[in-house]
Amino acid sequence: MSESPEHNATGIDYSDREHFTYQGPILDFHAHVMVTRPGDPPSGPPLGEGPGASTDQAASMLEIGHAFGVYKTVTMCPLNDVDSLRERFGEQLVFNAMIHRNKPDTPEDEILRNLDQFLERGVKLIKFWSAPRGRDRGLLVDTPWRIEAAKRARAAGIRLIMVHVGDPDFWFRTMYADSAKYGTKADQYVGFRRMMEMFPDMIWIGAHMGGDSEHPDHLQALLEAYPHLYLDTSATKWQIREVSPRRLALRELMLRFPDRFLFGTDLVTRHHLVPEHYTSRYWCQRTLWESIWEGPSPIADSDYQPEPGQPATPVLRGLGLPQETLEQIYFRNAERLLNLPVI
Numbered sequence: 001m002s003e004s005p006e007h008n009a010t011g012i013d014y015s016d017r018e019h020f021t022y023q024g025p026i027l028d029f030h031a032h033v034m035v036t037r038p039g040d041p042p043s044g045p046p047l048g049e050g051p052g053a054s055t056d057q058a059a060s061m062l063e064i065g066h067a068f069g070v071y072k073t074v075t076m077c078p079l080n081d082v083d084s085l086r087e088r089f090g091e092q093l094v095f096n097a098m099i100h101r102n103k104p105d106t107p108e109d110e111i112l113r114n115l116d117q118f119l120e121r122g123v124k125l126i127k128f129w130s131a132p133r134g135r136d137r138g139l140l141v142d143t144p145w146r147i148e149a150a151k152r153a154r155a156a157g158i159r160l161i162m163v164h165v166g167d168p169d170f171w172f173r174t175m176y177a178d179s180a181k182y183g184t185k186a187d188q189y190v191g192f193r194r195m196m197e198m199f200p201d202m203i204w205i206g207a208h209m210g211g212d213s214e215h216p217d218h219l220q221a222l223l224e225a226y227p228h229l230y231l232d233t234s235a236t237k238w239q240i241r242e243v244s245p246r247r248l249a250l251r252e253l254m255l256r257f258p259d260r261f262l263f264g265t266d267l268v269t270r271h272h273l274v275p276e277h278y279t280s281r282y283w284c285q286r287t288l289w290e291s292i293w294e295g296p297s298p299i300a301d302s303d304y305q306p307e308p309g310q311p312a313t314p315v316l317r318g319l320g321l322p323q324e325t326l327e328q329i330y331f332r333n334a335e336r337l338l339n340l341p342v343i
């Protein structure tokens with residue numbers, strides 16, 4: 001007996017797309033299109049060097065994306081991948097530089113040198129990954145070397161900074177239960193607010209629905225307080241799980257701020273993935289935002305904990321956003337941001 005795969009837990013036919021309502025172009029603002037190698041771990045960061053380097057997974061993902069209308073993808077990848085990806089995929093890719101510290105003792109000079117090299121390669125945005133599990137590496141969003149990186153990027157003409165700030169509420173009850181070590185969920189936003197206040201002339205993009213699709217009222221407060229804040233829709237499993245039960249509140253929020261959301265998948269190329277993995281995320285993202293489809297989510301989700309009386313697996317419930325809102329979220333907002341004049 002074979003177990004059902006993670007990307008298709010319900011045995012759905014992903015070629016069934018009759019419920020899609022949108023015909024136009026889509027820009028994926030949040031993905032990780034990278035060079036892969038046979039020795040890469042099945043999950044976790046790729047080796048980034050060594051034999052067997054391949055852009056075939058990237059080609060497979062982008063080709064599947066085309067079938068869903070995705071004409072351009074903003075990718076985070078290692079510095080060394082930029083040239084070969086650009087050579088093969090040209091204008092289909094836009095690059096987002098992760099400003100990161102892999103080890104707690106990586107010197108600040110090295111981080112900033114890495115940023116400079118990304119800037120030389122023409123990245124359009126930078127990303128501060130600040131999940132609580134990075135705290136022991138000092139990956140706070142408003143740590144001094146990130147403030148310095150933001151200043152340096154701005155001086156080089158960068159206008160956009162993406163931030164991963166929150167994580168699912170469920171994780172704060174489980175892996176982050178030690179709040180002395182990780183902070184509470186609310187604590188994560190203190191530094192983020194500080195950065196948005198310190199750099200009001202930059203556009204800030206809160207990855208994964210600002211990390212808080214569990215609380216539409218919090219997202220609304222952030223969008224109201226910070227007119228230069230945008231949210232991307234990525235992290236498909238998380239959004240299916242938490243947006244579906246709050247679809248009316250989130251639909252209202254997106255209709256209220258239609259110019260502040262960006263379509264994203266958070267797809268990651270991996271050497272051994274089957275094409276249907278990529279299909280599952282594009283299919284679910286589109287189903288969630290544009291259709292009124294309802295049914296068991298086809299993606300397996302170990303973070304789903306049913307309350308008594310709830311179904312055993314998460315249910316996907318589409319928001320059925322109107323066409324003009326979809327156009328904004330699917331590509332117009334993204335094109336506007338990517339073409340902002342340099343200040």
Ligand SMILES: [Zn+2]
Pocket residue numbers: 030031032266
């Ligand atoms: Zn991501």
